[in-house]
Amino acid sequence: MRAPLRSTQWELSLTNRHRVRFFGILITTVSASLGGCGSEPNASATTIVQSANDERAYRHLVLENQLSVIVISDPDSDKAAASLSAYRGSYDNPVERPGLAHFLEHMLFLGTAKYPDVDGYQAYMSTHGGSHNAYTGSDHTNYFFDVDPEFLEGGLDRFAQFFIAPRFDEAYVEREKNAVNSEYQLQLKDDGWRGFMVSKVALNQQHPGSRFNIGSLDTLAGDVRTDLLEFFTENYSADQMGLVVLGNQPLDQLEAWVSELFTGIPNAKRGPGIKPGPLFATGDLPKRLTYQTIKNERSVSFSFPTPSMDAFYRENPLSYVSNLLGHEGEGSLHAVLKQRGWIHSLSGGGGRYDRDNAVVTLDIELTDAGASRIDEITDAVFAYIELIRDHGVQAWRYREQQQLAQLAFRFQDKQSAQSYVRTISPGMNLHPIRDVLIAPYLMEEFDADLIEHLLGYLTRSNVLIEVSGPDVDTDQVEKWFQVPYRIAAILPSPAPAPATKTASVMDMALPQPNPFVPERLELIGSHEELPHLSHEQPGLSIWVARDTSFGVPRASVQLQLATRGGFTTAADAAYADLYGRLVKDALNTYAYPALMAGLGYSIGSDTTGYRIGVHGYSDKLPLLLDRVLNAFSQLELDAERIALYKSQLLQDWGNFRNERPYTQAYASIGHLLVDGRWAPADLAEAIADVDLDRLKAWRTRHHERFNVLGLITGNVALESADELARALEHSLPLADFATTVANVVTLDAQQLTHVLHCEHDDAAMVLYVQGQSDSIAERALYGLSGQLLRAPYFTDLRTEQQLGYAV
Secondary structure, three states: OOOHHHOOOOOEOOOOOOOOOOOOOOOOEEOOOOHHHOOOOOEOOOOEEOOOOOOOEEEEEEOOOOOEEEEEEOOOOOOEEEEEEEOOOHHHOOOOOOOHHHHHHHHOOOOEOOOOOOOHHHHHHHHOOOEEEEEEOOOOEEEEEEEOHHHHHHHHHHHHHHHHOEOOOHHHHHHHHHHHHHHHHHHOOOHHHHHHHHHHHHOOOOOHHHOOOOOOOOOOOOOHHHHHHHHHHHHOOHHHEEEEEEEOOOHHHHHHHHHHHHOOOOOOOOOOOOOOOOOOOOOOOOEEEEEEOOOOOEEEEEEEEEEOOHHHOOOOHHHHHHHHHOOOOOOOHHHHHHHOOOEEEEEEEEEEEEOOEEEEEEEEEEOHHHHOOHHHHHHHHHHHHHHHHHHOOOHHHHHHHHHHHHHHHHOOOOOOHHHHHHHHHHHOOOOOHHHOOOHHHOOOOOOHHHHHHHHOOOOOOOOEEEEEEOOOOOOEEOOOOOOEEEEEEOOOOOOOOOHHHHHHHOOOOOOOOOOOOOOOOOOOOOOEOOOEEEEEEOOEEEEEEEEOOOOOOEEEEEEEEEEOOOOOOHHHHHHHHHHHHHHHHHHHHHHHHHHHOOOEEEEEEOOOEEEEEEEEEOOOHHHHHHHHHHHHHHOOOOHHHHHHHHHHHHHHHHHHHHOOHHHHHHHHHHHHHEOOOOOHHHHHHHHOOOOHHHHHHHHHHHOOOEEEEEEEEEOOOOOHHHHHHHHHHHHOOEOOOOOOOOOEOOOOOOOOOOOOOOOOOOOOOOOOOOOOOOOHHHHHHHHHHHHHHHHHHHHHHHHHOOOOOOO
């Protein structure tokens, strides 16, 4: 579920989309050393704030054409990468050409004057171990790639030509319209996109965010090439771009390549992009937007528009308020609504919408019972906001968030080269270069007045409430996605319950100090060890691999809890999934503060049995692990909670038939060929009659004994295996027996064809070719074959034949 007003950065042309939780931080400032290039005219004297744990070297450049560049030298990186953000996006579409910015993003991949082959760029990247992609946001378009480091220069040369001399070949202009239209068609039955598009009817219709942004055959009809050339010339200017290049070469070499290859991008001196204006016109709010979903899911969201908070990125009031709104600990809004059985989930967030606007949002996924309690849920939301306003703005809370943020930045995991550069380049237009790495994390100073000012926008008179479900009442149809909806002003309640009374009756409370904030951060040892068997007894084997080579005081415990006979039927798989969800439900209020403090846990199941994992800062990890094991082994089963989570599972499995056809086709390969992977329909049938007595009986059979295999890695002491063994012996009945493993069905020489019937206008085909064995050599050959086939397959089926978008 996603609240449409959380962000305008719906990423077009990407297959994977991620939401990032931001924290605030400041650790250290490191000079972006200019080395021997200090006298170069394009060398900047800017320093870049980076984590003390970050050993990469950074340098900021401004080329002669005013292109802003950051080069990053990482001698240990096994990939090189680059990202260029053009600070123009769908907001800049001509009114009469919706989707033109997105169409331009597509066209830049299809040949340049220097490299005219339509598949030349993709073939180069694929041949040299690379990948590439792009997306069109509201106020920027981000292009990026990665490649084997020794081929970075050639990749940069081809990449730079996108922005210097694209061909815009007339034949491919006509063909690529179909790809954009296919992308549009692909999203028509996706509820996330449907919610995003229908939310536009509630916005200020003069705001560019209210317009259709993907593009279609209709919006791109006629002589679009002329418009494309004009849009490129008018909007793609070097002074409105940011480039990030990462390689294992020295900074001087990276700077030389960038200076030579990218100075040719024209500088039309366009200056900043448009000012979009207010998200809602005066008097527009409060409103209630109700719309129908395709999936059997019900939700309510509360969106509170505020003026831009860009100027306050160092104080970060949005993160402070969001963390309180979305807290899931004891007494939280989430906890009290979940306990009543009204919600499946709740998430609070706040962030930048565009240069003029920010939004604070609460997203709530409802149960069937909750769907009939929206007025009471609304009262609870405003009661909790009032509780924050009256008692939540406190310096100690800010300092705690600040401390956790500092730890998160200092000990952040190293991203892939491509992910890292594509994250940095958009931010070069939002914050001073010195803060471009740290800006999303900063929380420098507690400002009670600023936080209270922000909370002043979280009122009943300044809210868009969105209610969705498959059978809600509607009276209109949205133009582009044909979403049935109704929109109406919210009339003042004649006698709303006092917020303080509601909070008291529902036993709401603000978070207490977090007991999981780590206190001991020293590293244990200073080297990497291979895994070794550290503890063994009947029914229990524990391996240890101490590793502090990344300089982070984190550890991980992974446990495989094999059950006698395994989970080999659909009923076993479904019951195990249900039991795992019930354990997580019982743990949630206790474990949520641990999540906020950099710890986490997981509970899953497979053919062998259960999988339990705990990870995070090693100091407080044993505390969480003990609680997880206790909850797993001592869970008190409750008929109402079983019914609630059974309903959620049936809903999730039932919704699978509304997934995109290619998603269903890929998943079906596993359902057909791998032991223990069951089609959602089979799982739903198996769990249909579960109740308290049946689940108790199932648990008695399958939890009688466990054969446990454990692995402890990271910042751990040598005696950690013995400590874990004692905890497991205390929590679980152990026994030695043969474990069940999943097998892959071996196909014979004949073809196997499986036809899926999908409720979707699109069609999909997946071809699975099975190897002779599962040896490393066989896997390597198949991986190489896929890499070699990827580019020509894409070019022929999508670019040339225009058979589909997801190829």
